[in-house]
Structures are given as structure tokens and as C-alpha cells.
Amino acid sequence: MIIDKKTRLYVEKDAMPGVKRVMNKLAGDFEMVFGEKPAVNECDADILFSDEKNASEKNVRIIAATLGSSDFLDKLIAAGRFDSSAIKDKWEVYSFGVLNTENENTQTLLIAGSDKRGTIYGIFHLSELLGVSPWYWFADCTPLKKDNIEITDGYSMISKIPSVKYRGFFINDEWPAFGNWTFEHFGGFTAEMYDHVFELLLRLKGNYLWPAMWTSNFSLDGPGLENARLADEYGVVMSNSHHEPCLRHSEEWDLIKGEDTPYGTAWNFDKNREGLTNYWRGGLERNGKFENIITMGMRGERDSEVLGATATLKDNIDYIKDVVTTQNQLIKETISEDLDSVPRMIAIYKEVEKYFHGDENAEGLKHWDGLDGITCMLCEDNFGNLRTLPEEWHRDRKGGWGMYYHFDYHGDPISYEWINSTHISRTCEQMSQAYDYGIREIWIVNVGDLKPQEFPLSYFLDLAYDIDKWGQENKKVVKEYTEHFVDVNFPSFNEADKHKTGELLDGYTHLNYTRKPEALNPDVYDPVSYGESEKVAVKATILQGIAAKMWSGLSDDCLKDAFYQLVYYPVTAAANLIKMQLFAGKNHFLAGIGAMKANEYAAEIRKCIDRDRELVSEYHSINGGKWNGMMLSEHIGFTHWNDEECAYPTIMLTEPANRPRMIVTAGHGKRASQGGDWTRQKLILDELLDPKVSESFITVYNGSDKKLKFAVNGASEFEYEIKDAAPDWLKIYVPGKELVLDENTNEVRLTLKLDREKLMASPLLSDGIASTTLTISTERAHVDVEVWAGVCEDKDFVPQLSEIQLSQEKPPYVRDFVVSNELGLTIEAKDFVLGNKDVAEEGEYRVLSDFGKYGSGIKAFPTTKYFTPGKDAPYAEYSFKVGKQSDPSQETGESFDLFGTLITAPGNPVVKGNPMAVGISVNGGEIVTITTLDPGYEGGERTSPQWASGVLTQDHKTEFKFTAKAGVNTIRIYAIDPGVVLERLLLRQRGTRWAEGYLGKVPAWIEG
């Protein structure tokens, strides 16, 4: 069956207004795709029948109808032409298919919903088939023009029941961006604007909305009640946010409270019972006729605690019970005696959580039957990490559970309200777990200004709609969903461009997830250690380059503006911001050692600052200024939890020294030496002791603006390689034919390459290691760099400082050996050797791909289970070697004290106080329990330092000690508590420390 501009659209005359409205949206889609907007014909069921029968010309028609309120469907059923059993009494289901025909001239595509939203989803399913993105308006994803689309004659589908009942988002923290934008374009938070929001929500297969609430009143701004009425027409279920009970808005209270009003002035149920009851009754009376989930309970005004500090827990619990009892009674009076028929929810958020759980002296609300039938809305920690989850006994409670999630947050430890900084891998992992724990009634996500969250919001609603497809069971979910999103929104792109677009989306969201843009500052990524600063800058530059190239090719493309908003702007602005901060880190480090190179970075920082401002202007001007205002959120250098006092990085300038001066650093070390006679500091380069490293470098910086020649071990001229200046096992490569610093060359990097085969034959070798000294010299100064290298090529070796090294007599100005850079062993958790076959029936560790800060992780399934190591617990096993470089596998009987660090995702325990433990056993020995959370840890509490730093660093680190033996060792990590995602295992030798750094060994997803 061919659908084209001649296709006729039908609804019954008495179809629900929302269905009619959406059929008109479909007509609009036809216009975008086929160039002509068809009429939406309204007629009686009889006419639809007679038209079919009497058709003398070929015609194609689309009919949308809702079971239970459609004569047409009733007649079809009666005539045996439609089997409603697959959708009947189901939630938001539709049947979509070509009707067997009575007259060959007529082909009918029937969209039949089990209920209003079922029908609407069915209609929008056709939009999808037409190639119209849900974001066609809200992100300018102009569909491709087509002559027609074909639907196979036999095409017939029954949609699934959505995985989660209520699925929606919350427009929040809407100033300055969304607020300015809607006032400019729609004169406020009006129905004209919400029309677009509702349509977007439904096209995304959501059904639920918390409206903007800072300086806006959903039920007054339509104008009047128009917003609420329109929502109801669309079938969009409204709630107010977690602290706005009984269909009243936070701002409303300030408008109508007063001494001489029925409401009084105190937002306190003890002191102003009557006033608040009147206030709530008013809200229920006004909005109760619409489809809502009514917010119950109360918090203090504007998101604060309601009772003073002196109230006991029981006082608070009793207070909430009193409030809810009153509210239930009001609902009975104003909406329905059958309370169970009225969807209600109560947010178990912040302090209310304490009241919910209670303690030994005060029974919590969770045991109170007054909450029966009310959905308990749990929430994550505002940073995408679940907090307490329903305990097993409680999962099936009446009213069920909800989850309040964030892609945008205004609060501690740092707000994020600009572009998307959530990687969907974490959302998938966490929300799948929420689903496992029975949270299936309501999912809502705070999307801030909505606009910059197109990608994760799509994912969130798709996941809530179909968790089997997009949940954790899909091992390639990140890749596949990203491809899906690109397919839906950039249908005209060729495969290569689609692939690149996916790379860009994944790339910038991964970088932003690794550290939220607002929380970046020059001190986050280390300017030197692990090369992380340079590698992240390269990653950002690559993304920028791809985006720029694609953007320049799109000047005439209908998806130009869409690409700008969804890809080009966030990629370019994120990369630019990251580089600004990375360059500032370099700038500060280099200014600190007096290198003139600092001033080159100063110029780069300036460029990034200018570019950031330019990008905001560009965004505001695209598509004729349609999105003017949307990028107003501050996003650079937050010094407090919010944007107040945010600061661009300080730019530091270095003044050239009066005389020629060189400054030398070795590898990824921070120590700098100028090689003066008196203060000369020997540098130690120990990176080549790491079997994974066979290349290192020495950097020579200019400390003045004068020309300065230098030499390496006396050699000063050569062609790309300095020959015979070092033992044959160490090759030295240079950028050119002479070594010189001058005004234009502020930095020269000498590359050192280790030849382990030749090292093996070296007479200098002892226990598999050797050292040589490279002297970098000018006329007046010389810097000695002691280069240590080892022969071991086993990548699973934990390098040990040898007796030779430890016994070296060193002048006091030589730093102690430290484990710098990669001179420890970093094991990715996913690289386990044995797995857990023997206990797989009880549970298993599964690899999470494309996951989190380090690009992967492992997690024990089922996520609801507590395991006992040695009994039912799965384990992951890793092997490593310790000993001499000359023979790392040799079992000499020696033992070594090692330090381990477990890096886990920044998750919170599923019940309060659980330490998220794992068990560790070395070489089959005793299984030691390691708790990954500090005592007193509280997810979401800014007073809990491990939580507050974890949501910024995106990891938790746990240190432990153990003893290993010379030769091959194994270490097993056993699952114990649920929810732990293990990402990395670091091993290092006693007496060493890890170099400072944000990433440590740079993850493969960055380094490529």
C-alpha cells in the first residue's frame, strides 16, 4: 500500500479531540514529507463503511480510532474484520495494520488504540514511518521530502504495553535559557508553547509532564487554565513537582496567600491547617477534572524542609501523615470517592526519605497504610545514580514506585544546566536496575531547559517505553541506540555521515559525562601525568574536526539547523570548553616552571574564551533566531554549586628570563630542571621500567626569548636520530638537524625508544634492569636525566623497584622514585580471565560495554541479589606477575607487599548503610571483604565527601593491601552487595604512589 499526498485521513466525528488534534499533526507531517497537507476528514462510522463500499476510484485512506469510543471499530469487530482482543483493556496499546478490504478500490490503514494515547501513539507510529522525527519542531529535524512511502499490504502490528506506566520529563531550572526563549517567542509559558511540548512528549511516546515552575504557573499562564486543558486534550498526564501538592504550583502560593484571604500566610500545616486545606481544595477543584497524578504530602516552601530543626523524626512523620490524610479526604470530596481510581504520588525526596524509612523509635511512613495506592516516587542523587530502592518485601506495594531522575540539576555539589553531560550507558545501567527493583509506575526525568537534552531524553523515554529493547539486556545498547537516534533524526545522511554523527554524539556526551563542563577547571586533568591533558585535548580536537568538516558540508542541507543543535554546537562548544581548561592547566603548569610555552597556551585560552561566546551567539541566531536565549546558561568554571561567581580560567603570562635559559622535564614527570651549576636537579625517567611502555620523551622548554643551542650527551647535530649518544638499547629521535630553542621554538621534544632485545644483551643489566644518563647541555647549564629501563615484556607485570634502585646513593635533590604514569598495573575490570562459570546459575558478572568514565565495567546480575563469596557469588579473576624484570614468572618464594585500588562507578547502595562490598581473594587464599563506601556514606548528601566528590569524578576509589608472591599471581573479585560496577583494578608496589591525575591510564575510548 502506497501512502502519498493523495492519501485521505479520517477520524470519526465523535473521536476524542486529542485524537483529532494528533491526526491534524499527521496531516502536517504529510505536508512536510509529500508537500501537501491533506484534510482530516471527520465522519460517522457509517460513512466510513459506505465510502469504502462505494469507492469507484482507487483510494488510500487512514483511519484512527480508539477502542471503546468508536462505532467504526465496534462495527468492524461485529463484522469480524477486526480482532480487538490483542489490545482490549491494555494500557496505551495500538494495533496498526492494513485492513482487509471490502472493495478493491479502497485500501485502509487502520490505527486502533486501546485507549486515547494508544491511538495517538499509533498515529505517530505512522509519522515515524514517514520519516518525521519527534524533534522535527523542537530541533528542526526537517524530514526528507518523498513522493510516497510503501506499507506492505500484509503489514500489521500490535504495539507492546509500555514497560513503565507513566513516562515523562520535568522542565525545570528554566532560567535564564528556556524562560528567556519562551518569553521572546511565546510571551511566556503559554499553551502556544506547551502545544509543542505536549506534541514532542507524545511523539517520544511519553505521557507525563511536570511543567516549568520557577516564576511560572502552569494553571494560570495558558492564559488561564488553557495549558492544563490542552494537556488533557492531548492525553498528557500532568503532575506538579515533588513539593507542589494538590495540583497547586509553588509560585501560586505567593500570589494568593495573605492575611485577609482564605489561605492565610504560613506554609505550615500545624499553624495554618485551614488555610492550606482551602488552598489545596482549590487546586483539586480547578484541575481535578483533568488527567493528573496528584502530588501528595508537603515539603517546605521552595524545596526546603518544612519543620524546624527541633522537631523529632516522629513529629515529622506524624505531620506528613496528617497532611496526606487531609489531602486524601480532599480528593475524595472533590474528585472521586474511589481514591484508588485517582493517580497520586508522593516524593520520597531529601528529608522525606528519612520519614519514609523511620528509625527504631519512629515507624516510617512505608509501614503506613495511608500511602496505599499512592505511588512512592524515589529519586536518584541528582547526578544519575540511584539511591535507596524498594526492598523485596515492599516491591509489589499498592500504588507502586516511581523514579525521579536528572539530566540537569541545580544544586550541590555543582549544578549542570547547560548542554547534555549524561552518557546514556549510565542511564541504561541505573534505570534498568530501577526496573529490576520494581520501579515501573512512573519515570520522570528533569531535563532543565529541555533543549540541550534531546539525545538522552529520547533515550530515557524509549527505555521507559521498551526496556527489553533498550535496557541492560541489550549488550550493545549504547551503540545501537545512538545509531537509532541518528537514523530517526538524520535520515538523509549517508552511512558514513551517520556513523560520524554517532561518534560525535557518543564522544561529546562521554567527555561531558567524565567531567561535567561546569565542574571543569584548570586543575582537573593533570597537565603532565599520564599525558592525560594532551590525550583529552586530542580527543576533543578530533571531535571538533569531524563536526566542523560535516558542518561545512551541510550549508544547503535541510538538516543543517538540526545538525547544529544536536551535534555541531554541543560537540564544538564542549570540546572548546574542555580545551580551554586543559590549556589553562598547561598554562599554569608551564608558567609555574617559567617556560615561555606558557604564553602560547595563554593565547590559546583566549581563543577558546572568544570561541565560546561566539558559539552562543551562533546558536542564538540559527533558523532565524528561533532558539534565541536557549544557550544562556553559564557553563564555565563554577566556583560554587551554582553559576554565581563562576570564573573563566585565569590566564598566566611568563616573562622571559634575562639570559638564555633551558628548562627540562623528563617524560610525564612534573619536576623541571634548568641545569644551573648550583641548583641542578637530576631528573629520573622511570617510565621505561613499565613493560607496556617502550617509548618516552624528554621535553626541553625555552625559558627566555633568546636563541639557545643545546646538545644531548655532547651531540648537537644529526638527522632525526642522535646516534651513539646512549647505549644501543636506547634510541633518541629529535625533530630536526639541530637542537635549538628560539623565539619560535619554545619546546623541543626528544623521543626515546627502548629496544628491549638490545637491552637484554646489555652489560649494564642487573636483574633485568639498567640505567643510563642523558645529559642535556648548553654552554652554561646541564641537566642529567637518569633513564631506567627494564627488559620485561609481560604486560601483566607489576614493576618492582629493584634493590639496585633502592640502594642508589642519590643526592638529596633527586626525587624519590614514585610510580609515575603507567609504572603500576592498571587492569580493566572487563578483562577478567576465568569468569564465573561454576556459579553461573546463581548469578554472573556481565561486561558493560561503552560504559562510564573508563569505557567499560562489570556488574553482577541479577542486580537485586546479595551474594555470598565462596557459595553463590560470581567472581572475576585476574592474573598478574611480580618479581624481577629478568624473569617475572620465576617463583623464587619471595613475597611482596602490594597495594590495590578498586575503581567502581559512583553508585549508591540500594539500601541505606549498605557498604557496597566485594570480596577479594589472592592466589586462592582467604576471601577478604572490601567495602567500597566509607562509613557514614550517604548518597545525595553534600555532607558526605565520598559522594560529593564521586559525582564529580565519576568514580569511587577503594584502596587495599595484600601480599603477592614472586611469579604469577591471581586475584579474584567476588560479588557481595548489589549495584557495584567494577571498572578498574590498579596494582602498585609498596613505597610508591600513583602520579596525580584525573584519569590515570587514559581509557581506550579517549586514546582510540
Place this chain on the structure above:
Amino acid sequence: MIIDKKTRLYVEKDAMPGVKRVMNKLAGDFEMVFGEKPAVNECDADILFSDEKNASEKNVRIIAATLGSSDFLDKLIAAGRFDSSAIKDKWEVYSFGVLNTENENTQTLLIAGSDKRGTIYGIFHLSELLGVSPWYWFADCTPLKKDNIEITDGYSMISKIPSVKYRGFFINDEWPAFGNWTFEHFGGFTAEMYDHVFELLLRLKGNYLWPAMWTSNFSLDGPGLENARLADEYGVVMSNSHHEPCLRHSEEWDLIKGEDTPYGTAWNFDKNREGLTNYWRGGLERNGKFENIITMGMRGERDSEVLGATATLKDNIDYIKDVVTTQNQLIKETISEDLDSVPRMIAIYKEVEKYFHGDENAEGLKHWDGLDGITCMLCEDNFGNLRTLPEEWHRDRKGGWGMYYHFDYHGDPISYEWINSTHISRTCEQMSQAYDYGIREIWIVNVGDLKPQEFPLSYFLDLAYDIDKWGQENKKVVKEYTEHFVDVNFPSFNEADKHKTGELLDGYTHLNYTRKPEALNPDVYDPVSYGESEKVAVKATILQGIAAKMWSGLSDDCLKDAFYQLVYYPVTAAANLIKMQLFAGKNHFLAGIGAMKANEYAAEIRKCIDRDRELVSEYHSINGGKWNGMMLSEHIGFTHWNDEECAYPTIMLTEPANRPRMIVTAGHGKRASQGGDWTRQKLILDELLDPKVSESFITVYNGSDKKLKFAVNGASEFEYEIKDAAPDWLKIYVPGKELVLDENTNEVRLTLKLDREKLMASPLLSDGIASTTLTISTERAHVDVEVWAGVCEDKDFVPQLSEIQLSQEKPPYVRDFVVSNELGLTIEAKDFVLGNKDVAEEGEYRVLSDFGKYGSGIKAFPTTKYFTPGKDAPYAEYSFKVGKQSDPSQETGESFDLFGTLITAPGNPVVKGNPMAVGISVNGGEIVTITTLDPGYEGGERTSPQWASGVLTQDHKTEFKFTAKAGVNTIRIYAIDPGVVLERLLLRQRGTRWAEGYLGKVPAWIEG
């Protein structure tokens, strides 16, 4: 008697060559002053007599002769025309007077020396009378042209015996400045150059020199022995430096040592006894014929320890004994059997001091008779502070004592080798004490490159020559000596200009003393606290201004070049350097709070850096480049003890915020608030609680480049005063008619003036204090500044936080009250009330004026005495009040815990281990002993932190606790150990701390 160009100069034919040479210098002085150079006539005594008798024309003649080697004098004595008794057998004395004449036509000025240098000093005394400065060549102090000078006919003087026998300086650390200079102008360290040095030394009435010794050999570079020969001719006594024994030079050893030489290669007397003996014998044979003080003993090569770490103290002592015994024997063999007739010295320096004192197991060298007749050279700590001094039993030892002092040093904790950074007040106080302790044989001072030390070197040699005139007994010594120096070197200046020149000399040396230029960095002076940064900058600017104005008036003056070197350059360059670092401190602070004002300071830093380089070039070009090279010493931002890796201050740039932003600070507090709704921080201004403060301020900075109006308590327009915005006791003054920040106004300062009389009448008052809140507001932000004020006007009040203040409920973001700025009591030690009349016969505290960092101090005399408090100890008494502001004198019976801080000069104890204690008694109570030195303190040891920081901060701080009563209290400080100079006493309340700062309350000599 009129001396003019016709005056004839005579010496006897067989006069000493040095006397003849100096008479020729006098002839040169005549030429400079009178325009013609007279001949120096050499004739026999008879002719001098006959000429006089036969003179038929009026003639004036000057005859210089030396007692014991002058027939002329012998004849005069025989004729009863000259009484030699006043000079006979005295050291370096001369008689200077007009001879009673035999023929009225002839007037004779007779200069008769008791010895060669006596005669020479007499000749140069005439130079002084002519108005020729000792620095006429070495600092271009061109004398005034005159027609004649008159010497009263009756003029006759006998010079004093110099206070110290050998007085000289050490040219040291002569690279890059002196070395480059002399190579350019004299081809090396040649006799041609030393001729000027010897002349300078003698004109300054010195007689002793340690020559340059880094890469120079005094006895080889003349060329050949010419340097030594010329010194001897002049009567300049030579030594080698403290580690160059037996008239050999450090560099010489490297030149002649060798396997196949008589000297061998090891600089070790145990291993190479014969070689070193040969080496030393050679030196004695070569130079022994000249007048020397022979350096004895030995240290390691190039100023290091000679024996390894394993040697015991006794090994080292025996080693030195062996060496000295050998050297004494060599001297007997080569110079004189009568050892006592050969001046010798041994340096008790660094490790040798340990050998000198010995310990319980090893008797020290001080008890060894082998040192008899050898002057023991003690040394200060390289920073102008004496170390161990002769104990009473040992003061009169045979051979006596010497002191090695420094105006320039190359070593820990930080080198100072640029311009003068010694204030003569400290030299006076310390060297007078050295004299008190019997150090009168040798004084030598390290002057580095010599040139920038003209002023303190003159003082040092004048002090050594006449301690009665320029020593501590002269209470106005700093003022008078400065005037004297100006008189000698700038004779043509009028009184006003002389006064200003004195101010400049005192000003820059005082600033440089307070913190050596090399040791300055942006973190030394606090950018905010006490206003010290601004006040020091003002002081520097005033000095710069005076110097600039004077300099511009000197374009044709013959003293132009002299003024540049002695005054303009050091003043301007020091002030410029200090400001560079102060501006950098401001720049860093303001960049830290995001104030655009930071960028103004960035521009100022850049100007200072440029000006510093320009000034060096200027100095190098004056007088036709005569001093090219002399200012090559690095002098900015030392990061190590020496100039390697020195660094200009980093310049920080602040990027404007995207939206208008104000940043507010209160008074001298560092806390800044932008007044945003969320992160708003209340500021506390507590300075007006201090009775000494009745004016404070609020600073409003621009944080963006946009225009921003602000208001104070709602008022935004006014004329210089904001009326009615605060209680009547607080007046607010503003710079203009409106409060606005914009591109050109990055800072607005509101002045607050407290009217204590009105405050007294305030209804807000409680216990004599009150507070009010000033709100600084813009459209979007407001900052509350809580201003506290007290009524007390007693300047000796120690403010106490009241119960009201302590009980204030404050949000957590309000800082705790701290004693900031002057909100504690700072008492200058000199302001004692009672003194010590009752024990004055035993000792007394004397005030040192114009002294040290804080401008004054008190010290107990005699300096050699240990006192017992309560028995013979003098004390200084101070009174202060504690209690309520409303009635600070009220004796309520309450008691208060107070903290005291004693600030003392950074002196070292006169014997090792002495703690430099004082006694403290409060309100006549128990006398508690307070030790001002930490346990284990060792002056001059970089491993002793209190010493190492003290020589940089120029003070020691000692904290103590005590209890005071409400009302008037007295505190007495009793002298105990010798050498303590008490500078300040600080008192503060429990629970408070002093604000950070380098100076604390800014001393009067800076603030004026």
C-alpha cells in the same frame, strides 16, 4: 692659611714610595679642585729647611713625612718645632697642622704620620678638607671646583688611634658584575684596577683587603706579582679569604697541582702532607715579603668541609692542629723566627667553629696554645647578625679577635648580590656589640661587587675607625651618619637637597633591609591585610618621585653620575622592584576573586619589568659606559638560594564575566562577595572595634567589562556623602555623584567614618559596641556588610569580642570573627612607660632609634651582661586595658586570657645554645622566663628554620599566653640574656588570630 693651586707639595726624597704615591694622588685632588696639578717635589730635609728660610716670596707648602723615617721630622723635633710625643709609637696616627714658621713668607702645613698609613691618612685628611670624596673615582663624586680653601693658622690636630686595628673589605662573588666590568675596562683583575681599589680603601681609612678570588689570582694577575707589590707600596695589608691559607689563592691550586708537580693533587693534609707543605711554602716565600695577615688552617676546596663525614670531631681538631703547626713552622722558616711579629689569622667559620669549641670528648682549638698570636676571625651569620662572641675569660687572648661581616652573600637561605640591602642601624648595633665583646683586631666586610655598597661600606670603615663617633653610644647615629655621607659625597647640594638625598638613602636601604629584593615575591607583603601592600607601594612611589625630581634637576651637575649611582639607581630600581612584586601580589589576589582591576595591575607589573631592564641599561651607559657590567647581578624572584631559576612574577589576567558583576570586599578583609542570591556571603567589617581606627572602607570591584550601577542601602545618587543610609554614627563617603562600575572604573572605594561621640548616644549600643548592616546592591545582587563599631577611645585597649558578638547566630558562610588588621594591640617596644630607674646602675634598656624592620627597638646595656630579673635586670613596662568598650578601665574582677607575641630582631645568641630569654611579669606577678629562640636553634645553619626564616623576615616572633584582669594592666619585660633587641609587643584576645601579613601594623617609618 690659604691653600690653592700655587701651594707646593713636598716629600722627602727617601720618603716611602707609598707616601709619594699618595702625595701624587693629592696632587690629582688639587687638579680636580683648583684646576691645576701641582708637582710633588722630592727633596732632602735640608732643602726643606733652607727653602723655608730663604723664601723671598710668599709661598704655601705642604710637607708629608713619617716619623722614624724622616730626617725632616727629626730636625723639626730637634729644633723644638714639632712635638712627636702625641703620635710616637702609635698605630696609624697622624698630626696635621700648620707649622710655626721661621720665615713669614713661608707657611707650611705639616702632615706627620706615626707610620706609613698614618702619613697617608693625614694626606687624605687634606683631601677631605679639599672636598674630595673617597668615592671621587669609584662613584664619580666629582669635587666642587674652588679657588682655594682656608686652613685656620692655628689649625692643628692629632688623629685618634683607630678603634679597630685592621679594617677592610672583601671583593667576592664578583661574577657576573665586577668580573665583567674589570675585564672590559682593565683586562682582568689587574694592578691598574686594584690601584683604584687600594686608593679607595685608604681614603676610607681602611687598611686591609681580601681580594677577588673566584676565577682570579691576586698574586698572578697584576700581571705577575704586581697587585701584591702595589698593595704593599700603598700600605694595604693583604689577606686571602678564610679558606685560602699561606698567601695562596684558591684558584691557584687548580693551576699548579698535578701528579708530576711538587704539590700533588689531593687537597688533604693527611694524604698529601708534602705537596701541601710545598704549596704553602711557595706562597709564603713569594708574598711573605709584603705586609699581610696570613690565613692559617685549612678548609676543603672551594669553601667546603675538608674531612669526610666519618671523621670524628677530635680527628678534625687534630687535623687542624697539625696543619697550623706546620704552617707556623713554615712561617718561621720563610718570614720570621719571631712568629709573634707576623700577623696571622684563622677563620672560625662554618665547621671550623665546631673544632674551635670542641665538646666534652674533644678539647676545642680555643684551648690550644698553638693559636696564640693568631687572630681568631669570627663571623656573623652571613646576614649581618653576629654569632658566637668571645667569652669573658677569652676576650683578651693573644692575637685577639676578628669579625667577618657581610653586605653581600652568595648562599642560603637566599643570596643577595645586587644593590645594598643593609640598613646601617643594624650594622651599628651588631658591630658595636662585637666591639663590646673585644673584637677589635680585624673587621672585614664582604662587599660583593663593591660598587653597589658605597654607603654601608663607608659606614663600616668609619665605624671601625672611630667607634666612639659612629657607634651605638651615638643615639642619632643613623641620621648623623647619613648626613655625613651626603656631606662628603654631595658637597655642592643645598641643604634641602642634602636632606632629601639622606631621606632617599635611608629610605631605600630601610626598605631593602626589611626584605631583601631577591627574596621578594608576590606572596611576601599581604595584598590586603593591614593595607601593607598599598602603604609600602606609596612609600616606594614617594622615594621614586623625590629621586626622579632631583635627577631631572641635575642634568648639568658635576655630581649627576654620582647621584645616579649612589642614589637614583638604587632608589628607583629598588622601589620599582618592590612595586613589581607588590603589584603582582595585588594582581594575583584580584585575579583570584575575578576582579577586572587585576588587569590594571598586570599592566603595571609589565611596566615595572620593562623599567627594571631599562634601569640596568641606563646604569651601564652612564659616564660613557664606565660602569658597564656592574649591574649584571640577577635580582628578581629568587626561587632557590641563588639566582639560578630566578623568575619574574607571573602575570595573571582576568576574563570579564558575561554579565554585569560586582565584587565587594570589606576593609582589609580578603573575603569577597558577589552578592548573588544563592551564594551570597555576608561580610563582616570589624575594624572599627579598634579604638585606634575610626575610618574604614568597602571596596566594590567590577567583575565584568560592562556598566553596572550599584547602591548603598538603597541610595544611589549623592554628592560625596551618602546621607541617611546608615545610623548617624557612621558616615559614608563616595568618590562622586553616582555609584557606577564600568570599563574605566574597575574599583570604587566607599569610605566609612565612625563618629564615636554619636555612637555613644546610639540606642543600638550594648556594652559599648553596636553594629549596622550596609547593603551594597545592584539590580540582581546584594551584599550585606555587617559593620561593628565600639566606643572605646583608649589607644591601649585590647579589644575583646563581646558576648553579643560571640552569641550572634550566623549562617555558616559568615567567617568567624578574627582579629584582623589592627584589631589587636601593637605596642612599639620603645614606648615603655616606666623604664628602669631603680636598677639603672646595673644596666639599662636603651632605645635604638631608626632601627630595623619596625623602625625602633630597645636593648639592654651593657651588651655583655647576663641579668637576673628581680635582682639586677632592667625592665620595660607597658600598660594596657582589657574589658568592655563602654568602660575599659572598669575593674570588674573579671579575668581574660590573652596571647602575647614578642617581636625581636633576628639576632643570634652570643654563646651557642643560649635561648635569648627575657622575663615577663604581668601586674607585678611572677616573672616568667620566655625564650625567644626555639630549642636547637643555630644561627647561620640553614637547617635551623627559625634562623633561616628570621634572616628573611628580619624578625623573630615568640608567642606566650597570660591572664589579664578587667581594667588597666601592666606588663614588664625584664632583660635576661644579652643581645636581645625587643621591637614590638602584640596582644590579642583568646579565640582570635592575627591577619596574615609581613609587617602587621605598618611601621611609622613607612607610613610617615
